[in-house]
Amino acid sequence: MALDSVKRAQETPEERQPYAELGMKDDEYQRVREILGRRPTGSELAIYSVMWSEHCSYKSSKVHLRQFGTKAPESEALLVGMGENAGVVDVGDGWAATFKIESHNHPSYVEPHQGAATGVGGIVRDIMSMGARPVAVMDSLRFGGADQPDTRRVLPGVVEGISHYGNCLGLPNIGGEVVFDPCYIGNPLVNALCVGLLRKDQIKLATAPGPGNKVVLFGARTGADGIGGASVLASATFEDESQAKRPAVQVGDPFMEKLLIECCLELYQADVVVGIQDLGAAGVSCATTELAAKGTGGMRVDLNLVPLRDPSLRPEEILMSESQERMMAVVTPDDIPAFMAICDKWDVPATVIGEVTDSGRLVMTWDGEVIVDIPPGTAADEGPVYERPFHEPAGQAALNADGPERLPRPADLRETLLTLLGSPNLGSKEWVTSQYDRYVRGNTVLAQPADAGMLRISEAMPGAEETTRGIALATDGNGRYARLDPYSGAQLALSEAYRNVAVTGAKPLAVTNCLNFGSPEDPEVMWQFSEAVRGLADACRTLGVPVTGGNVSFYNQTGSTAINPTPVIGVLGVIDDVARRVRSGFPEAGLRVLLLGETREEFGGSEWAHVVHGHLGGLPPQVNLEAERALAAVLAEAAARGLLEGSHDLSDGGLAIALAEACLSRGVGCTVTLPGDDAFTDLFSESAARALVCVRPDAFDAFAELCVRHEVPCSGLGLTGGDALVVEGVLDVPVAELREAHTSALPRVFG
């Protein structure tokens, strides 16, 4: 077909264009025509359609996400906030950490292995582009019911994809979640988190300043990956069905990504990078428009220079290709030789494809003809913004009224414990996590099944300043709580991640989030979204932890049925002396077992209601942010003073599950007496702001004093020891029997 140049676009103003096929609305297309004063070329249409997509422009979520900024708490730790590739926080001693969580839900359903693998690859490049060395990954995974046939297709593929890609990259996988619920059967959630470390003065930003500076594309060659709908632009006419559709799912090469990591770190060390951006969704379109928009404002690119894996690609396809393992850097002309030498050392192909200008225009050529000539900010920053209508779902009041009070209480609490402990959501996740390398790089202090992952900072980058500090990370989410009340559901997810970081002895510092919802065009889903964002922003302010970035994933629905709203929250914390970290189980006999926090009768959305009764109704547990804050303060101080021998968060399944997990950790049992008058509530309620700790008898007074000072309720339960979990007068289960129930949960389904 004829090349659709700017000149041709001016000459054929009325040519029909396939904007609707590319997901653009009539008024969006009209706006592009107004911006350009003519119809867009095919290449320009490619750029605008993808940059203004929900995924890239956040057009439905933007008006809500602003609260993360307007309600942000004062934080001295925040170095780079939302809007960059990832947020950066100060972790002390000249070090900074950058972290972010992102979804790869839809690709992981279509092609579980590659979908999940490229999810890891993408988030790792986001972290690299901040100037950091990626140091660990985590994955928050949600699947349909464990016994549903499609889960047996999706889960093994997703785990294998993460395992293969992450292990080949040499990044330890230190935590995350695996959750099953039938609501995810057609929409699994694959949320990948990466954390990186860098020196505070070495932060890189996605910007292209300085006219005359060169634009370098480096990493893998560009192929037809992930072009999806863009192929319509390249076919002879868009009615032409003969042209095969290009594949929509990208394929990853972790070996190239590992080379890219080492190559980038050497480039940063040599100080030959002015600005850098990874190529993710929307590939070259996104990287060029965003770099140019944040820099001097202009850029000239010769698309013929993009190295191709498939020489038949048309410019529209090159612009939209989502080929993996690619980065774009802005480099001064003087530094180009040094830049190229480092890429060459790591066998990373690198090509100068253009340069920065002060024209205020992004201009691209193909075969010498201008095919793109746009103000880059209009694509990158000035996309459409929608105030989508929202209202409370029709059945919400009835759902909230159908509380768990009507459910019959169990007669045999021993059996209830074993049933829950052997259920897919509470059973051991070793079937999954044993496929991940948790040791590589040698800085893993805590990894799954610990409440939070923890890393030593000091040896993360050779030659950098010594420090005793460490970072801790946890992710949490609970779709059932959020379905019952999205406002408090989001707050409970944050509370749990915050608490999981706190029980290790670390101080929570900052938040990332992955907001997984159904269609924003459904006002009931939009209500869930707006409530969850409002809840999260309010809670972040109260807890003093700013949101540094994240990702929104909409359209997680099959037909008109959306998933449970699932905000997944990641919290990063810092511990001053990593050697003081606290592990989650009972390490030895003779320790006092204590329950911190207040237990109420709270079973709405609980694991017990879910597993035993298949019930979802009522209200989730009460949120108590002040109590979370006080609990975290107690745990941090107790850890720093060496008062804690073990510390474990109470969440799904309540005290019973926490006790069982603490016994299983190193095979040390315990004998406890319940503090309340209702054993069922004491054992299985899911009240928030609670933790189970164990202390040496000689440390008890000091610890109790600390609890009094912070007004954290502390109940003595009993002592560690023996080879059974004994709850006086209620149940007595040998640790071996607990272990059998716990470890057989997933192998029973997945082999």
Place this chain on the structure above:
Amino acid sequence: MSAARVGVVTFPGTLDDQDAARAVRLAGAEAVPLWHADHDLKGVDAVFLPGGFSYGDYLRCGAISRFSPLMTELIPAAQAGLPVLGTCNGFQILCEAHLLPGALTRNEGLHYICRDQRIRVESTRTAWTADFADGQEIVLPIKHGEGRYVADAATLVALEGEGRVVFRYAGGNPNGSLNDIAGIANEAGNVVGLMPHPEHAVEDLTGAPSVDGRGFFTSILKRLVNA
């Protein structure tokens, strides 16, 4: 006396080089970085080939690495007695380079496995195991997808008969290795390859819940000092 110098090799895709260098340093030796593309062993006293996915494991694990410039130097040096330890991908490379017999194939269960594994020390007559006791059980992490040791019957008989099976899995064979073999040595005992990772078991704070990996480094350092 200057510290012993142990080379740590980095191929494209090597992952555990930082860990290997740290373990060498913690043992009191100097870790000398060796680059795959150099024809230069930098006069080191011993060499550590760490784990990873060199060259992306393309073709076969270790199959491309064995042809690297550095390996063309290392192979004759090892044949002449230079102590060499290969862990995981390093073990695979040593087999591909024919410094050790046999091959490592896909785990029996077809899954990658990362776990803390009990290992029995079967030979203390190598350069890297003299500081252990014969029959001693140690705990080291394993983390691999292709660690199933295979060799023809005659090779297995020779390895067993000559006491060259250095490590055996205890408490369950994780990958289907023949004779539960976790690691082997060459005839002279200077070249040892094993799937488990001693470099991830040298510190209390990090890695596996054991410091049994230290024995490899104390063994080689004593040998180098006494040489």
